[in-house]
Amino acid sequence: MNTKELDNKFVAHSYGRFDVCLSKGKGSTLYDENGKKYIDFGSGIGVTAFGICDDEWVKAVEEQLTKVQHTSNLYYTEPCAELAELLCEKTGMCNVFFGNSGAEANEGAIKFARKYSFDKYGEGRSTIITLVDSFHGRTITTLAATGQECFHTTFGPFTPGFKYCPANDIERLNEMITDDVCAIMFECIQGEGGVNNLSTEFVKEIEKIANEKDILMVVDEVQTGNGRTGKYFAYQNFGIKPDIVSTAKGLAGGLPMGAVIFG
Structure with missing residues (x-):
C-alpha cells in the first residue's frame, strides 16, 4: 500500500x-x-x-536530544527555566505554566481564571465571556468556550459556564457583564472563525470593564502569538496588559508545547 x-x-x-x-x-x-x-x-x-x-x-x-529528551516536572531543567524567563521578559508577567498544546494552554487559562475568582469571591462567579466565531480548542471545555454552534454538537454535554458576545459589539458586551462573570477571553484576531480583526475600541472596552469589575482579561495567543503580527504577541499592538495569556503553535516551531503566562 x-x-x-x-x-x-x-x-x-x-x-x-x-x-x-x-x-x-x-x-x-x-x-x-x-x-x-x-x-x-x-x-x-x-x-x-x-x-x-x-x-x-x-x-x-x-x-537537546543528545542530553535528555524528556523528564517529568518533578525535576528542574535548564530549558524550561530559561524559556519561562524569556516569556516573562517579553510580557512583563511573572509566571508560566507549560503544557503540550494550545487546547491545554486554554484549559489552563480557564482554570486559572476560575480559581482566582473562587479564591477571592467564592462560588457563583465562574462564567467566562468569549466571542462569537472564536475558537479555543477541541477538548470538551475549550469547545464549550468556542463561540461557534457548529462545534457544540455530537460530544455533549459540554462544560457549562460560557456565554458568547458578538465581536466588536460594545453595547452587547456591557449587557453581558453580570455578577457571575469572572473573565473575558478573546483572540485579538480570530483565526478559525474567519480571520476577523477586533477593533481597538472594543479591546480597550474589554480592558476598561476588566479593571472596573475585577474581571480577568484572558487573551488567546495560540495562533497569533510568537511574532505573527509584528509584535511578539498580538495584544501588544493594542497597548493592553492582559491578566492571562495562552500560547502554543509557533512557540516550539513544530514540537508539542503550550504555555499559560500570568501574574
Missing part, C-alpha cells in the same frame, strides 16, 4: 485531507512524494514559525 492507502485504512479521519502526500521540505518550500514543489503559505496553521527544517531549530532540537 502507498501512504495514502495506509492512512485511509489505519488513521481515524477526524480531519479532511487534500490529495497531497508531503515528504520533505526546507524553509517555505515543501515537496510531495513525487517531488512536486509547493510554497508553504500555511506554516502548519501557524506552527512552523521559522520555516520547514530551519537550521538553527534543527540544531537546537538535536542538541
Whole structure:
C-alpha cells in the first residue's frame, strides 16, 4: 500500500485531507512524494514559525536530544527555566505554566481564571465571556468556550459556564457583564472563525470593564502569538496588559508545547 492507502485504512479521519502526500521540505518550500514543489503559505496553521527544517531549530532540537529528551516536572531543567524567563521578559508577567498544546494552554487559562475568582469571591462567579466565531480548542471545555454552534454538537454535554458576545459589539458586551462573570477571553484576531480583526475600541472596552469589575482579561495567543503580527504577541499592538495569556503553535516551531503566562 502507498501512504495514502495506509492512512485511509489505519488513521481515524477526524480531519479532511487534500490529495497531497508531503515528504520533505526546507524553509517555505515543501515537496510531495513525487517531488512536486509547493510554497508553504500555511506554516502548519501557524506552527512552523521559522520555516520547514530551519537550521538553527534543527540544531537546537538535536542538541537537546543528545542530553535528555524528556523528564517529568518533578525535576528542574535548564530549558524550561530559561524559556519561562524569556516569556516573562517579553510580557512583563511573572509566571508560566507549560503544557503540550494550545487546547491545554486554554484549559489552563480557564482554570486559572476560575480559581482566582473562587479564591477571592467564592462560588457563583465562574462564567467566562468569549466571542462569537472564536475558537479555543477541541477538548470538551475549550469547545464549550468556542463561540461557534457548529462545534457544540455530537460530544455533549459540554462544560457549562460560557456565554458568547458578538465581536466588536460594545453595547452587547456591557449587557453581558453580570455578577457571575469572572473573565473575558478573546483572540485579538480570530483565526478559525474567519480571520476577523477586533477593533481597538472594543479591546480597550474589554480592558476598561476588566479593571472596573475585577474581571480577568484572558487573551488567546495560540495562533497569533510568537511574532505573527509584528509584535511578539498580538495584544501588544493594542497597548493592553492582559491578566492571562495562552500560547502554543509557533512557540516550539513544530514540537508539542503550550504555555499559560500570568501574574
